[in-house]
Amino acid sequence: MDALELLLTRTSSPLLQEPAPTADQLELMMKAASRAPDHGSLTPYRFLKVEGEGLRALGELFLTAGRASAGELSEAQATKLRNMPLRAPMILVAVAVTQEHPKVPVSEQVITAGCAAHAVVQAACAQGVGAMWRSGDMAFNPKVAQGLGLAENEQIIGFIYLGQTVKEKTVPEADTARLITDWPILQG
Numbered sequence: 001m002d003a004l005e006l007l008l009t010r011t012s013s014p015l016l017q018e019p020a021p022t023a024d025q026l027e028l029m030m031k032a033a034s035r036a037p038d039h040g041s042l043t044p045y046r047f048l049k050v051e052g053e054g055l056r057a058l059g060e061l062f063l064t065a066g067r068a069s070a071g072e073l074s075e076a077q078a079t080k081l082r083n084m085p086l087r088a089p090m091i092l093v094a095v096a097v098t099q100e101h102p103k104v105p106v107s108e109q110v111i112t113a114g115c116a117a118h119a120v121v122q123a124a125c126a127q128g129v130g131a132m133w134r135s136g137d138m139a140f141n142p143k144v145a146q147g148l149g150l151a152e153n154e155q156i157i158g159f160i161y162l163g164q165t166v167k168e169k170t171v172p173e174a175d176t177a178r179l180i181t182d183w184p185i186l187q188g
């Protein structure tokens with residue numbers, strides 16, 4: 001797949017099944033992440049790889065965190081939280097790792113982490129691996145961050161679900177005209 005074709009046709013895969021990406025495929029995803037634009041070369045990101053029993057443990061962590069923040073949960077809510085990570089054979093937790101820096105504000109570092117996460121998604125797609133970047137309440141729940149062992153200067157920016165695509169999506173038509181305008185506006 002050529003680079004432009006990838007950029008113009010990538011779609012997310014909400015439904016994913018086995019197999020998980022191979023070690024070689026993951027290595028290329030990490031190399032792609034390493035090419036994210038990075039002011040000051042701070043590498044303000046890292047990924048946690050979760051698969052197999054780890055996915056079940058993540059589901060239990062979601063449940064514990066959900067109970068801690070919402071109190072009593074219905075059986076349906078508990079099952080939903082517990083099963084969330086089981087929607088793919090592998091999840092990469094994308095983590096922004098920020099620091100105070102004289103020239104690079106934290107907001108820029110989080111943008112770099114986002115670019116790295118998207119590079120992972122693109123590199124997955126380029127290799128025929130299905131991917132979907134998800135967040136949701138669990139990404140912002142401090143108990144989840146704590147349970148994953150994140151430090152004070154770290155935050156979850158997404159869960160990248162990876163596996164084999166069950167159903168290809170069609171690429172929607174892009175309304176590009178509203179994306180770009182001339183500045184200054186030409187009088188006339």
Ligand SMILES: Cc1cc2nc3c(=O)[nH]c(=O)nc-3n(C[C@H](O)[C@H](O)[C@H](O)COP(=O)(O)O)c2cc1C
Pocket residue numbers: 010011012013132133134135136157158169
């Ligand atoms: C930071 C971030 C968080 C996201 N969180 C979710 C999510 O929790 N649930 C969801 O359905 N899509 C989420 N998305 C959007 C999907 O990844 C995806 O882009 C969207 O479903 C559109 O599909 P497409 O990528 O095929 O255009 C998120 C995207 C980003 C960048």
